[in-house]
Amino acid sequence: MLVSHKHKLVIFTLQRTASQSIHSSISNLFDVSIDGKKYRHITPGEFANYIEPFLPEKYYKIAIFRDPICRCVSLYKKITSHPLEEKTTFDIWYKKLIKTNYTWISQYKQLSVNSEIYVDRLFDFDRIDLFCNFLSSILKTDIKLHHFGRSNKVHVEISNDVHNHMRSYYKKDIDLYKSIVDAGGELIINPYQSTP
Numbered sequence: 001m002l003v004s005h006k007h008k009l010v011i012f013t014l015q016r017t018a019s020q021s022i023h024s025s026i027s028n029l030f031d032v033s034i035d036g037k038k039y040r041h042i043t044p045g046e047f048a049n050y051i052e053p054f055l056p057e058k059y060y061k062i063a064i065f066r067d068p069i070c071r072c073v074s075l076y077k078k079i080t081s082h083p084l085e086e087k088t089t090f091d092i093w094y095k096k097l098i099k100t101n102y103t104w105i106s107q108y109k110q111l112s113v114n115s116e117i118y119v120d121r122l123f124d125f126d127r128i129d130l131f132c133n134f135l136s137s138i139l140k141t142d143i144k145l146h147h148f149g150r151s152n153k154v155h156v157e158i159s160n161d162v163h164n165h166m167r168s169y170y171k172k173d174i175d176l177y178k179s180i181v182d183a184g185g186e187l188i189i190n191p192y193q194s195t196p
Contacts, residue, residue, distance in 0.1 A: 001032075001041075001042040001047070002022070002026070002027060002030040002032065002034075003030060003032035003033075003034075003059070004029075004031055004139075005031045007060075007138050007139070008058070008059045009060050009061075009062070010047065010059045010061045012044060012062070012063040012111065012119065013063070013064075014041055014043075014064070014107055014110055015041050015075070016066060016074045016075050016078070017063070017066045017107070017125055018145060021145045021146055022064075022145060024146060025143075025144065025145045026135065026143060029141070043110045044061065044110075044112070045110075045113050045118070047061075048113045060120050060121075060190075060192050060193070061118065061120050062119060062120065062122070062123065062131075063107075063119050063123070064123045064124075064128070064131055065122045065125065065176065065177055066107065066177075067125070067126070068105075068106070068177060069163075069166055069174075070125075071105070071107070071125075072105055072166065072170075073158075075105070076093050076156065077156065080093065090162070091157075091159050094158075094162050094165075094166075098169075105170075106169075107173050107176075108170075109172075117189065119189065120189050120190040121134070121188050121189060122176075122186075122187045123180070123185065123187075124177075124185035124186070127184075127185030127186070130184075130185050130186045131145075132145060134192075
């Protein structure tokens with residue numbers, strides 16, 4: 001998570017949504033950079049409960065949202081690419097995942113507080129240029145993200161059974177992602193109010 005007090009801006013960086021690239025590329029432009037594997041992915045719920053009550057006013061909150069099935073495949077490729085990790089098919093990996101606590105994979109749930117989306121603007125992961133343009137206009141500097149942590153482009157087979165389960169379980173994510181795509185890659189829930 002990144003925070004700019006000057007611009008009253010918060011960036012939530014969920015796993016597998018260019019979080020490492022964001023932190024590595026632009027954290028020096030922000031007042032607060034909560035980084036590290038344990039804390040980089042602070043959710044709006046954690047922010048609303050433990051940080052926001054201590055801020056003097058409301059901050060504008062943004063995040064990158066990724067196609068939920070692609071995000072899950074990206075996580076699979078990252079985990080199974082580790083040399084000590086057991087090599088297995090996506091279907092077997094996913095079926096093991098759903099037997100554990102896998103609710104965090106839902107971006108909709110992670111970005112919600114009391115079942116309501118808690119951010120003001122969402123950017124499509126596949127249109128990262130819009131995210132960079134938005135930040136460039138606010139920070140008055142040219143923002144470019146270097147891509148770190150990108151998994152290799154390997155086709156992953158997903159059975160119809162698993163694909164149908166994912167489409168059902170992540171329906172809210174899929175619907176929200178479709179809304180972001182339909183909006184041109186940038187879903188403005190609340191407009192940004194520039195700071196003096």
